[in-house]
Amino acid sequence: MKLLRTIALDPSDTFVFDVAAEPGDWAVSGAFRFCDRDPAKLDGKDRSAFRSGFLGVQSWGWSTLAQIVPATEDDCRTLVELLASQLVERFGAPDLAAARLAAEEEVAFAQSLCTHPVGALIAVHRSAGDGEVRESFRRLQLREGQRHGKAFSFMEVVDDTETDGDLDLAKLSEERPHR
Numbered sequence: 167m168k169l170l171r172t173i174a175l176d177p178s179d180t181f182v183f184d185v186a187a188e189p190g191d192w193a194v195s196g197a198f199r200f201c202d203r204d205p206a207k208l209d210g211k212d213r214s215a216f217r218s219g220f221l222g223v224q225s226w227g228w229s230t231l232a233q234i235v236p237a238t239e240d241d242c243r244t245l246v247e248l249l250a251s252q253l254v255e256r257f258g259a260p261d262l263a264a265a266r267l268a269a270e271e272e273v274a275f276a277q278s279l280c281t282h283p284v285g286a287l288i289a290v291h292r293s294a295g296d297g298e299v300r301e302s303f304r305r306l307q308l309r310e311g312q313r314h315g316k317a318f319s320f321m322e323v324v325d326d327t328e329t330d331g332d333l334d335l336a337k338l339s340e341e342r343p344h345r
Contacts, residue, residue, distance in 0.1 A: 168280035169237040169245065169273075170194070172222045172229035173287065179230055184211040187222025187229040192245045194276045196221025196228070197292060197299055198268075199257075205294035217292050223249050226256055231306070234279075234286045246273050279303055 172187040179186035187193070200208070200216050208216050219228030223245060237245075249269035250262055259265035279288060287306040292299055 167237045167239065167242060168234050168277065168284060169241060170220065170232040170276050170279065170288065171235045172220060172225075173231050173233040174229065175231065179228065182211065182214050182230065183219060183228035184215070185225070185227035187220070187227035188225040189229075191222030191224050191227075191229070192241075192248065193220040193222055193229060193232040194249065194272045195279075195290065195301060197301060198272065200299070205292075205299065216294075218290060220288075220290060223252060226252060230289065232279075232288045232290075234282055234284055234288065236284050242273060242277075246270050249273065 170193040172189055172191045172193045174186070174189040196215075196219060199221060203212075205216055215228045218230055220230075220232040221227075222229055246266060246269045249272060250259075250265040253259040253265035253268055254262055257265075259268065282288070282305045289304050289306055291302050291304070294300070
């Protein structure tokens, strides 16, 4: 079994998001956090969380990246219970039984994202249109022999389109001029 944990390759999440997830926190997509908000009206750090954040379940903060990690059945049960209690305490779920059902669905969805090998990094891109939220997930590909390090240097975003497939950060940084 595999699940997602937040990862911080540099301190950028601490200023990109209102609340940054703690590194190593169990992670889920977290799109449900925006179900009662109009994505078109989000700005600043809320917009960043909507567009590119994984929810750290314990910290209730956001992470740009999640890492696929091995997990046990006990880890999965613990994650479901933790998310269920957070849904009651922080999100207003009517009771723990209803929250547990929602948490089980959210954790199952996170598990479905873990098709790549353990250690792979996953990024999310969300967009809204025609009354629905779309999520696309990409595996970040490192060059052979390259280790996780600082993932990002700040570059101007030239094209903000949705694409499918893997994203090679090293190749992307070579293609764009650094400032």
